[in-house]
Amino acid sequence: MAKLFSDREIRAIAVFLPLAGLLIIALMLVRPAADPEAARRAEAEMEEALPADSVVMSHFDPNTASLDDLRRLGLTKHEAVSLLKYRAAGKVFRIPEDLTLCYGISDSLYRRLEPWVRIGRKYAIAPEKYRTGRILPEPLAPGPFRIDTVSARYLRAIGALSKRQAEAFIRWRDLSGIYDMEDLRECYVVSDSVAAALKPYVIFPERKARPIEQPVELNTADSATLRSVVGIGPRTVVAIMHYRERLGGFVRAEQLAEVPGVRERNYEKILKQIYCDSCKIRKIDINFASPKVLGKHPYIAPQALRKLLKARQLKGGWSTAGELVEQNILTREEAARLAPYLQFGSDSGPADE
Template sequence: MFRRLLYLIQDFFGISPREARGAFLLIIISFIALWTPTLFRHGVLPFLAESPQVVHPVTLDSVAATLEATSAGPDEPLEAVGPRSPATAARPVRLFVFNPNTASPEQLQELGVPAFLAKRIDNYRRKGGTFRRKQDLRRIYDFPDDLYQRLEPYIQLDAPLPTGTSETTAAIPERKAPTTLPAEIKASTRPVVVPFDINTVDTAQLIRLRGIGSTLSLRIVRFRDALGGFHSTEQYSEIFGLDSLALSELHRYARVQSGVQKLNINTATAEELNRHPYLRNRRQNEVIIRYREQHGPYQTPEDLKKIKVLDEKTINKIAPYLAF
């Protein structure tokens, strides 16, 4: 099972077996780091809350002395002093229409938002964050779903201004900047895609194709480099994650104009064979090397058919990348 997961990671990212093991370890660490806060919140904290806590008498005396020093003045007895801080007093919950982009932390607390969440929302806005939709409020970390359901009918956001306008120009309709461009201008600004060599192209050129973004373009380049180059356009369908649009764009513009980098089957080590996408089976590669050591160098791809662990389909796929 573990070895199959490593093969899937190698095929997906187009990396070597050693890099695949490192990527798998990184995925495990990321998964643990992602779920540790949730497990701690739902598993450890309730247990600690239910367990009895023993407080030392000296600690109680120091806390009482601190409260007396901060609450009562020099001539005012402690018993006559009530709660002064609004943070310690329970705030009455009152629901009213509000804008999360402009509401103050005090107003948010009046709506029933905890103080730490109100401060977190305020920090988010100070760093340039904006709530464009009501659902964006849920993006605040640890925002309760039941609280959002209670506040959702009272959230009122400002209507977004048209592109190219500001708050001062929005009040003057005759000076609004046009929100759309004429069709002829749009056509002139669209980048022109010309046919290219798939074995030398970079990600910037691939991104210009429809249906191919930064992730797919990087995956195409990595798969190409792991292969040693494409020898046929039929290999495009082997790239993981390509839909029909991206595949049609590759067949339309990507040409196979340069040769592939070949692997010498008579001198390659097991590690070098393992790095090729068509030779992921480590045990199979060890058999190839042992047969070569016992019977001498391979002369043609037909010699590989003498090895029972290799089927004809695998031999036909790997043959264009082998040197004898």
Template sequence: MNKNVKDAFSFSKKELNGLLVFAVLLVLVALAPVIYSFFVPPQVYDHVAFEKEINAFMASAQKKETRKFRPFLRDEVENRELSGELFSFNPNNLSVSDWQRLGLTAKQIKVIKNFESKGGRFYKKEDLRKIYSIRASDYERLEPFITIPEKKDAYKEAAYKKPDMKFAMPVDLNSADSAQLESLNGIGPAFAIRIIKYRNRLGGFCRKEQLREVYGIDSLVYQKLVNRVVVRPEAVKQISINTATFDDLRKHPYLTYKQMNAIIQYRKQHGNYKDLDGLRPIAILNETVLNKIAPYLSFATN
């Protein structure tokens, strides 16, 4: 029995060598991570840059979402009802702050101010109800406090009679001041200022139809004015095309910067212009432009 036990637990030289090699391999496997990290340093990841990219993406997404809902927010603000404070008021030229005190929304006030800027006036209480942004409930709340002086009603009656006055003196567009222009039906202070500014840019009106070029004067307003105004073309201030500088030309509404520059450069290369035909070789000046600017050009060489 002792021999059997000894044979079971004894190893041959070959087996011992195998065990030794196996033990060495186990040690190497156990030490492999340490050895690898010694020769190959572990890679360090920069999370800061990654977090910046995440934050930038989130901010961009939030901005797009805000932009998406901005129209809804604007409408909500403009239509938001305010708590009103009632007091006697004249709706003509009433300040924005007073309209707000009365409880009107930003959108309602904007519509009223646009109406006034186009020469609109309130002649009687019911005129406020005609403003499309004023609700029936708003008008019923404000109506007892609306006070419009009687002289405004008299002014309105006179204004209504203007188109029918057979002997009313026509207004000269090239010499009229703002008060004379405001006497025309449909022309308020804002329109009068625009007409005068545009007249100064042109150098004067040479035909009535040019009123349509004034911002805000549509076909309806023009039809009210056409029989009440006159134009004296001789009052038009002309530009001496043979001596004009870029600054002399640049305020005129009928010419673009490129066209002005082309006129000056062509004159430098080919000499003075004798008449309108001298401008026709300039490619960017078509017949429409030439016909519009012709009354404003002088070809005198002195």
């Protein structure tokens, strides 16, 4: 039977095995024994917070605060080191809320620190990104400026907007006008953080309110006319026209409160500048209108629509809104709201889709 190993290989193995055993024993002797107590002490030291009477709350910039500054604010060593590591990775705190992005800062700690955060001017408004591969100059320190005359170049220079954003902002402003902070935030290229950073420097033009003796008729007004009403911004104009189309027109000016985007603080101001001509509304023949037309109306809920279509298929139609209540298709409140938009004449033919 042939040998598995030659004599030479057997001699080599006989020499190697004792040497390997000696090496393993030496490594075990040199390696220090694990000390669980020392590990617990190190962990406790990292989590140790300063005594309450040693904490001094003061304004600080998370972009420049040192380890000692953070410790004096009551952060543990672990929390302070986490913030410094986050910053060392190239992250910049532009607004106080950016602190929540740091994995070592809990929500409760952020709520305690937030009143004391003061972002330096160098960091408060972000400069343009490094898109071209070259380092861009630091942003110009912003000063008071008129929003109706400011140039795209200036908005870029202070680092508020990129080139494309600044150009889009100027087009938006010239088309819609900007008269207050609400209008400024309406612009889709202006984030909340940028709007907040610009707020101390923006000077808005005056806008004279439309005389009350010349109110706007809500059902026939075009977008430009609606935009002239003080309190109605560009987005609100779109929302009003979309809701007016679904509704078929406004019976009462108070229905404007149903439009998404009409805020309570502007509602009373808007009411003084508008009125409604209820003769301008578009009615639905409930006996002939298609399910698509009925389903678009905001006052007809899906459940009521299903009941209505099923009953119409069996009954054939109605002559009054009261019949819809009697048959439990609509509640009295729903019928009262919907009644101005209904007609029951069979001679009108099917409603257009």
